[in-house]
Amino acid sequence: MRATAKANTNIALIKYWGKRDEQLFLPMNSNLSITLDQFSTTTTVHIHTDRKEDVFLLNGQQEGAEETRKISRFLDIIRKQTGGQWAATVDSINHVPTAAGFASSASGFAALAAAATKAVGLELSEPQLSVLARQGSGSACRSIYGGFVEWKKGERKDGLDSHAVPILEQNEWDLSILSVLVESKRKKVLSREGMKRTVETSPFYTGWLEAVEKDMQLAKEAIFQRDFERLGMVLESNAMKMHATTLGANPPFMYWQSATFDVMEQVQELRMQGIQAYFTIDAGPNVKVLCEPHNEEKVCQVLKSLPTVQDVFICHPGNGVSYL
């Protein structure tokens, strides 16, 4: 038995930042993303009943014990549902620009959830698939759907109501998402560690939780009204608030590096010139700049001209998980 699935990565516009349950990957707040049409993972899962050990191949190379254990822990969730004794060979290819600092855990676990359940004949609904992908990496639950996606935080302790739901299909509103790769000087604090430390030690975290629900409401209204300026203002403000929380953590940390500031300032300069562009930043120095398609070339050319920008990748809203 085998199956292949493809999932695109996604960019959060309203951030998932903090867990209320570390084991089940349950978020403190609802959040919102755009699934991209680039940066995908294609995963093939082969099922073996004559073997006990899982094998994990990433971009053609067999991964070591630590990475394979993460995959096995995830597959154990499915094994518990199917009951059967089986092992898997997981063969994943990440289609992300080489040396690009873009997280592929979102597309990786979404593709794995889809391919593995298909391979063992476990028919899940999209919400159930999203609940499963979430347990690999929280943001992966959003990549099950395309376009604009909301991850509802849910209230249940078992997390069955904490999954993504589609807000707008990718062909209902075209935007340009420019992924800006900047020089990266130091090892970043991984998002899982970053949000844990922030929740546990930052006095600014309660302010984040008070503000994010309002940001969600404003962002959804702007999306339904196709109001790019209003969406841009709230997504940029939300990213700033998320990163502000890390400054109050103990020990404090900051994801931004000098090149990050160069891009932020350039985006604000573009707005001074009347070009609507807004930025968001995740757990690293790279910046994602959003603009309307008619400004895409101009914004891309200006960003590429910055000496500390290494590359710019143009994306648009993409589709959800698919089976090949």
Ligand SMILES: O=C(O)C[C@@](O)(CF)CCOP(=O)(O)OP(=O)(O)O
């Ligand atoms: O994507 C967002 O909403 C915001 C972030 O990217 C900001 F950095 C966090 C993503 O966290 P993820 O990698 O999903 O964590 P996991 O559940 O611990 O695997």
